Amino acid sequence: MTIDEHSSTRVTDWATDFDHTDPTWAADPYPIWDELRSTCPVAHSERYGGVWLPTRHQEIAEIAYDTDLFSSQSILVNETRPLTPAPMGIAPPISSDPPFHQGARRLLLPAFTPRAISLIEPFTRAYCEKLVEELRGQDTVDAAQAYSQHIPVRVIAEMLGFPHKDADDFRRFVTHVIEHVDAPEEERFEGFMELFNYLQAQIDDHIENPRDDLTSYLLAAEMDGEPLDPDHVIGTIALLLLAGIDTTWSAIGASIWHLADHPEDRARLVADPSLIPTAIEEFLRAYAPVTMARLVKDDMEWNGCPMKKDDWVLLPFPSANRDPEMFDDADQVIIDREVNRHAAFGLGIHRCAGSHLARMELRVALEVWLAAFPEFSLADPDSVTWSGGQVRGPRSLPLTIG
Amino acid sequence: MRVHVDREKCVGHGRCYALAPQVFEPDDLGNAEEIGDGSVPPELEAKARLAAANCPEMAVIITDDNATDDNATDDAGATTA
Numbered sequence: 001m002t003i004d005e006h007s008s009t010r011v012t013d014w015a016t017d018f019d020h021t022d023p024t025w026a027a028d029p030y031p032i033w034d035e036l037r038s039t040c041p042v043a044h045s046e047r048y049g050g051v052w053l054p055t056r057h058q059e060i061a062e063i064a065y066d067t068d069l070f071s072s073q074s075i076l077v078n079e080t081r082p083l084t085p086a087p088m089g090i091a092p093p094i095s096s097d098p099p100f101h102q103g104a105r106r107l108l109l110p111a112f113t114p115r116a117i118s119l120i121e122p123f124t125r126a127y128c129e130k131l132v133e134e135l136r137g138q139d140t141v142d143a144a145q146a147y148s149q150h151i152p153v154r155v156i157a158e159m160l161g162f163p164h165k166d167a168d169d170f171r172r173f174v175t176h177v178i179e180h181v182d183a184p185e186e187e188r189f190e191g192f193m194e195l196f197n198y199l200q201a202q203i204d205d206h207i208e209n210p211r212d213d214l215t216s217y218l219l220a221a222e223m224d225g226e227p228l229d230p231d232h233v234i235g236t237i238a239l240l241l242l243a244g245i246d247t248t249w250s251a252i253g254a255s256i257w258h259l260a261d262h263p264e265d266r267a268r269l270v271a272d273p274s275l276i277p278t279a280i281e282e283f284l285r286a287y288a289p290v291t292m293a294r295l296v297k298d299d300m301e302w303n304g305c306p307m308k309k310d311d312w313v314l315l316p317f318p319s320a321n322r323d324p325e326m327f328d329d330a331d332q333v334i335i336d337r338e339v340n341r342h343a344a345f346g347l348g349i350h351r352c353a354g355s356h357l358a359r360m361e362l363r364v365a366l367e368v369w370l371a372a373f374p375e376f377s378l379a380d381p382d383s384v385t386w387s388g389g390q391v392r393g394p395r396s397l398p399l400t401i402g
Numbered sequence: 403m404r405v406h407v408d409r410e411k412c413v414g415h416g417r418c419y420a421l422a423p424q425v426f427e428p429d430d431l432g433n434a435e436e437i438g439d440g441s442v443p444p445e446l447e448a449k450a451r452l453a454a455a456n457c458p459e460m461a462v463i464i465t466d467d468n469a470t471d472d473n474a475t476d477d478a479g480a481t482t483a
Contacts, residue, residue: 355414
């Protein structure tokens with residue numbers, strides 16, 4: 001049996017043969033993680049050339065913190081190992097290890113502080129309001145496809161200074177790179193080439209016509225007194241374009257999905273929008289979209305597990321967020337939860353650089369949606385579909401809003 | 403009460419300065435610092451404890467004025483094991 005054939009077969013034993021792209025995982029991964037947490041806290045699968053799956057907060061945190069034993073050089077589990085050499089990786093700083101990582105991250109962070117992000121909030125709000133205006137008067141709308149997915153695409157295009165009309169292309173790049181990890185190697189390569197050719201054209205335009213946006217900021221940025229390597233610039237722009245779209249779309253969609261199915265929570269947020277910032281932390285905990293990955297650097301025994309060099313390790317932060325050792329009533333969604341050390345944006349030095357942007361988009365998206373549609377419900381619970389793999393969120397979410 | 407952000411642990415989640423902006427502030431990278439010398443007036447103690455209890459990295463250290471160093475707590479830790 002080839003690797004490709006093996007990966008396409010359905011999972012029957014999650015402790016020894018799991019596959020994070022299996023439809024059962026996409027539809028509802030929580031029972032899988034709950035079971036593993038108590039029976040087999042670090043599971044293993046031969047798929048993708050070898051993958052480990054910790055499900056408790058403790059081990060997930062330990063691996064996220066241990067950049068000596070675990071590398072970030074590739075963070076999307078697939079059939080191939082990274083083609084781009086260390087230390088930078090394909091999309092710095094997410095794919096970089098220390099010490100290169102620190103400089104690559106430091107130059108990016110000033111553009112993503114809460115204060116910097118607050119400057120893009122009026123644009124985000126105006127765009128969300130335009131979207132809901134287009135939906136008004138309809139009985140049934142797909143909140144994933146007609147609302148959630150557009151918001152992060154438009155906002156990052158604005159920040160990077162890319163044409164808004166290319167939004168459909170961005171979504172195609174994202175789907176290809178992040179959701180189609182089980183595609184054949186040649187097809188994945190072609191998708192990456194299309195993305196990088198597009199980005200190069202945008203970069204060339206910014207070199208000719210510098211302006212006040214993130215692309216020109218990166219082109220002018222220096223690390224250790226030197227301009228950035230062209231591969232560094234294009235890799236970071238690819239990261240900014242890809243990392244914030246699928247993820248934030250998923251978080252907005254999952255939050256709206258929860259509220260469609262929990263009228264009491266919805267009524268509470270409509271009556272008291274000042275609770276929204278607290279509620280979104282709980283949505284981020286309970287429905288964290290992102291599972292990260294690491295590569296094992298060298299053969300070793302780790303917590304009793306015989307790990308081999310270049311084995312993958314999945315870091316399911318949404319599972320860490322449901323660990324009863326870490327959270328009271330971990331399986332309950334409590335929108336005014338006070339103590340909430342969730343790991344939706346990761347832990348340690350790779351904490352999501354866009355977390356303040358994601359939070360702003362999620363808050364504004366919910367504020368605008370709830371103000372426009374205080375009453376809504378699932379039009380057909382069975383027709384809701386979820387993306388699988390490492391970014392999980394609703395991809396079809398038909399709601400009755402009329 | 404006094405607070406201190408452990409700069410080795412803080413990676414800029416920003417929960418503390420979002421929940422207690424009178425006690426914590428972001429630096430130019432979005433990482434957190436205690437404001438001034440970290441002393442917390444009584445009326446802000448609850449907010450400071452809430453901020454500490456929401457740090458994913460356990461980076462906020464609270465010292466109670468009447469506690470010895472041995473009794474310093476690293477959080478308001480209602481749920482951590």
